Amino acid sequence: xxxxxxxxxxxxxxxxxxxxxxxxxxxxxxxxxxxxxxxxxxxxxxxxxxxxxxxxxxxxxxxxxxxxxxxxxxxxxxxxxxxxxxxxxxxxxxxxxxxxxxxxxxxxxxxxxxxxxxxxxxxxxxxxxxxxxxxxxxxxxxxxxxxxxxxxxxxxxxxxxxxxxxxxxxxxxxxxxxxxxxxxxxxxxxxxxxxxxxxxxxxxxxxxxxxxxxxxxxxxxxxxxxxxxxxxxxxxxxxxxxxxxxxxxxxxxxxxxxxxxxxxxxxxxxxxxxxxxxx
Numbered sequence: 001x002x003x004x005x006x007x008x009x010x011x012x013x014x015x016x017x018x019x020x021x022x023x024x025x026x027x028x029x030x031x032x033x034x035x036x037x038x039x040x041x042x043x044x045x046x047x048x049x050x051x052x053x054x055x056x057x058x059x060x061x062x063x064x065x066x067x068x069x070x071x072x073x074x075x076x077x078x079x080x081x082x083x084x085x086x087x088x089x090x091x092x093x094x095x096x097x098x099x100x101x102x103x104x105x106x107x108x109x110x111x112x113x114x115x116x117x118x119x120x121x122x123x124x125x126x127x128x129x130x131x132x133x134x135x136x137x138x139x140x141x142x143x144x145x146x147x148x149x150x151x152x153x154x155x156x157x158x159x160x161x162x163x164x165x166x167x168x169x170x171x172x173x174x175x176x177x178x179x180x181x182x183x184x185x186x187x188x189x190x191x192x193x194x195x196x197x198x199x200x201x202x203x204x205x206x207x208x209x210x211x212x213x214x215x216x217x218x219x220x221x222x223x224x225x226x227x228x229x230x231x232x233x234x235x236x237x238x239x240x241x242x243x244x245x246x247x248x249x250x251x252x253x254x255x256x257x258x259x260x261x262x263x264x265x266x267x268x269x270x271x272x273x274x275x276x277x278x279x
């Protein structure tokens with residue numbers, strides 16, 4: 001067997017991010033074959049992935065990005081087990097690169113994103129598996145969202161050191177609305193709306209809220225004939241608290257988010273948003 005050179009060990013470490021001893025062992029096992037050693041490290045990652053499949057990955061980073069012309073935006077969450085790994089520059093860099101690929105390719109789903117090429121001969125999913133072998137803990141590309149503006153502009157916001165990410169689409173592309181758009185993105189991160197407006201709230205959620213409202217009124221001793229009317233009133237409050245355009249604007253609670261935007265331009269509004277947080 002040929003001698004394993006320190007320069008080869010370093011080169012393998014630089015390419016994979018694995019520890020020096022792991023790289024040396026992989027090169028010895030591969031008889032000095034660089035590509036085979038890389039595969040060995042990747043397989044080690046796969047084994048670790050299976051071994052740690054039942055672990056919780058609630059730490060990580062969320063990256064939100066938009067294209068240079070602000071016509072498209074993506075938000076991705078790369079999860080891991082510990083805050084120590086989440087704060088590692090290589091881990092954050094991996095999430096950032098994945099977001100760049102997503103922004104370029106705009107895949108339709110998380111599964112499609114995982115299948116995209118990370119480097120020649122390696123998909124994003126395979127790269128994450130490889131990095132499990134490097135960090136020794138569970139990692140998972142656990143969430144992905146995109147917005148294609150079709151006119152207007154998409155604006156990003158990253159909250160609390162990558163703990164959450166938001167992209168918001170406005171219907172107008174004027175540069176003067178960039179700051180208001182970011183203000184609304186901050187609103188999303190802080191207030192966590194479940195839908196843009198009441199028409200976008202899932203029917204099952206509406207039905208559940210009406211049932212809860214009626215039950216609360218019944219327990220308060222309200223007449224049976226009044227229960228539905230009372231529940232509908234509670235539903236209106238639910239919409240104001242949980243739909244973006246109807247929420248009180250956090251920087252001025254005397255107006256709604258919709259009112260805030262219309263105070264800047266009568267036709268200005270939000271057409272879509274995506275919010276992804278850790279956990």
